[in-house]
Amino acid sequence: QVQLVESGGGLVQAGGSLRLSCAASGRTFRNYAMGWFRQAPGKEREFVASIRRSGSTYYAGSVKGRFTISRDNAESTVYVYLQMNSLKPEDTAVYYCAATTIGGITPSDFGSWGQGTQVTVSS
Secondary structure (H helix, E strand, O other), X not given: OOEEEEEOOEEEXXXXXXXXXXXXXXXXHHXXXXXXXXXXXXXXXXXXXXXXXXXXXXXXXXXXXOEEEEEEEOOOEEEEEEEEOOOOHHHXXXXXXXXXXXXXXXXXXXXXXXXXXXXXXXX
8 A cells, every 4th residue: 555644744933844755665666756836825835855766855945944854765665854944924834745656846746745745834
């Protein structure tokens, strides 16, 4: 059974930090590129960051320098992390973990998704 399970969301003040985690199992996700997306109320889902199996990383301009994506390819589960620093109110959204075999940075490029975790940044 394919599962992507996010955790680590919550409420934080502006300028604070959070670390999101994603546990991906049920497929050979170590061969997949993994990514984080977010969706704020009334807005489209948008790319945040991704990491290829090689370790190459990509970031949206709005989070570059503040967020860091990393991964740990364990035996049967791949863990993907998103360290978020210097958080801003505009970072408030539901954050989703996703996996892709074809790369890319648009939601349609990713075929497996988690349920999401809420991040709220207060001003």
